[in-house]
Amino acid sequence: MPAATPYADDHTRRRPAVVSCALTPLAEVPVSNIIAINDIREPAEFGDRDFPSALVNVTNVCNLSCTHCFVFRADNPNKPKDKMDDATMLSQLEKLRDKHHIRSMLFMGGEPMIRKNLVMQAMPLFAHSSIVTNGTYGIPSVPGHLVTVSLDGPKELNDPIRGEGVFDKVKKAVFERDPDDGTTVMLQMTVTRQNAPGIEAFVEEVKDWPVTGVAFTFYVPCVDDQTGLGWDDLRDRDAVVDRVIAVKRKYPSRVKTNIGALELMKSDRCLEVTGQHGEHCGLRNGLLPLYMGEGGNFERTFCCYGNDVDCTKCGAYAVFNGAYHRRAGTVEEG
Numbered sequence: 465m466p467a468a469t470p471y472a473d474d475h476t477r478r479r480p481a482v483v484s485c486a487l488t489p490l491a492e493v494p495v496s497n498i499i500a501i502n503d504i505r506e507p508a509e510f511g512d513r514d515f516p517s518a519l520v521n522v523t524n525v526c527n528l529s530c531t532h533c534f535v536f537r538a539d540n541p542n543k544p545k546d547k548m549d550d551a552t553m554l555s556q557l558e559k560l561r562d563k564h565h566i567r568s569m570l571f572m573g574g575e576p577m578i579r580k581n582l583v584m585q586a587m588p589l590f591a592h593s594s595i596v597t598n599g600t601y602g603i604p605s606v607p608g609h610l611v612t613v614s615l616d617g618p619k620e621l622n623d624p625i626r627g628e629g630v631f632d633k634v635k636k637a638v639f640e641r642d643p644d645d646g647t648t649v650m651l652q653m654t655v656t657r658q659n660a661p662g663i664e665a666f667v668e669e670v671k672d673w674p675v676t677g678v679a680f681t682f683y684v685p686c687v688d689d690q691t692g693l694g695w696d697d698l699r700d701r702d703a704v705v706d707r708v709i710a711v712k713r714k715y716p717s718r719v720k721t722n723i724g725a726l727e728l729m730k731s732d733r734c735l736e737v738t739g740q741h742g743e744h745c746g747l748r749n750g751l752l753p754l755y756m757g758e759g760g761n762f763e764r765t766f767c768c769y770g771n772d773v774d775c776t777k778c779g780a781y782a783v784f785n786g787a788y789h790r791r792a793g794t795v796e797e798g
C-alpha cells in the first residue's frame with residue numbers, strides 16, 4: 465500500500481527567493497536555490513533507508529490506453545487530475561535523492577514526454593537518469609542516457625494493444641532521430657499472451673532500425689488477473705521464454721536480453737527470485753517507486769508495478785536480470 469504522509473496538514477511551506485549564480489553550471493546549483501518565490505511542498509515520508517534507484521511517474525496523463533498497462537489499474541495512484549508543479553517536483557526529487565542516496569532515476573508515467581521540459585531539468589539531478597516512453601512525442605535526445613521506447617510487437621500486434629497508427633508513428637520518430645547523438649535507445653516489447661506470437665516477427669522487423677538494441681520483458685499481472693494477458697500455468701510461459709532465448713541466440717548483438725536471466729524466469733526457478741509476495745525481489749528491495757498520488761503528492765506503491773501485483777507470476781525482466789547478476793557477482797548493464 466502507499467506510504468502514509470506524516471504531516472498531511474503541513475505540505476505547504478514558504479521558501480525564500482534565491483538568485484542563482486550565472487557562473488555556476490545549472491546542474492551544480494541545488495534546485496532549491498534557483499526556484500523563484502513559490503509554494504514548495506515537502507516530500508512525503510518514506511522512511512530512512514537508502515534506495516540505490518527510484519522511479520518517478522511525472523504525470524498520470526497518457527495519450528494511449530494500452531491493454532496491458534499496470535499504471536491505470538484500480539488499486540494504483542493514477543488519477544490524471546493529481547499533478548505536482550515543476551518547481552515542487554524538482555525540489556522534492558532533490559530532497560529525496562539526498563535523503564535516500566538515490567543514484568539512478570527512471571522517468572516514467574503515464575507518458576513522461578508530456579512533461580518533457582520538466583524531465584530534461586530533472587535528469588541532471590541524478591548520477592544516472594533514464595526515460596521509458598511510448599515514443600509518440602518523438603524520441604528525446606539525451607546524450608549519455610538510456611531511452612527505452614515501448615513497442616509491443618510488429619504493427620499488426622502492436623496497434624491493437626497501443627492504438628491504431630502507433631507503430632508507424634513510433635517507427636517514424638525512431639528513424640528521424642540523430643542516431644549519433646549519444647543517446648542509448650532501446651526498443652522494449654512487453655510480452656503477453658496477446659502479442660507473444662509476434663516475438664520473432666518483431667525482431668526481424670526492427671533488427672536494422674537505428675537503435676542500440678531490442679529488449680524483452682514479460683507481463684506482470686495483478687492478483688486474480690482476469691485480463692487473459694498472462695499465463696495461468698507458468699509452464700506455458702516457459703515455452704515463450706524459450707522463444708525469446710532463441711531470438712537472442714539468433715541475433716546476439718541486437719537482442720540485449722540475457723539468457724541467464726531468462727532461465728531464472730522459468731516456472732521451476734521464478735519463485736526463488738520473486739517470493740510469494742516479493743520477499744525475495746531485489747527490485748522491490750532496492751527501488752523506491754514514486755507514484756503521483758492524491759493531491760499531487762508522491763506515494764510509494766508496493767513495488768514499481770504498483771499495488772496488488774501477483775509476484776508468483778511476475779515477468780519483470782529487471783527482477784530476474786538483477787538476481788542473475790547478484791548470483792554471478794557481475795554488474796548489470798544500463
Ligand SMILES: C[S@@+](CC[C@H](N)C(=O)[O-])C[C@H]1O[C@@H](n2cnc3c(N)ncnc32)[C@H](O)[C@@H]1O
Nearest residue numbers: 532533534573574575596597598614654683684
Ligand atoms: C507503464 S509504461 C510508462 C511509460 C510509457 N508510457 C511507455 O509506455 O513506455 C512503462 C513500460 O511498462 C510496460 N508495462 C505496462 N504494463 C505492464 C504490465 N502489466 N506488465 C509489464 N510491463 C508493463 C509498458 O509496456 C512500458 O514498456
Ligand code: SF4
Nearest residue numbers: 526528530533574598
Ligand atoms: S503508453 Fe505507457 S503509460 Fe500509457 S497506457 Fe501505454 S503502457 Fe500505460
Ligand code: SF4
Nearest residue numbers: 738742745767775778
Ligand atoms: S510484482 Fe515483480 S517486481 Fe513487483 S515485487 Fe513482485 S516480483 Fe518484484
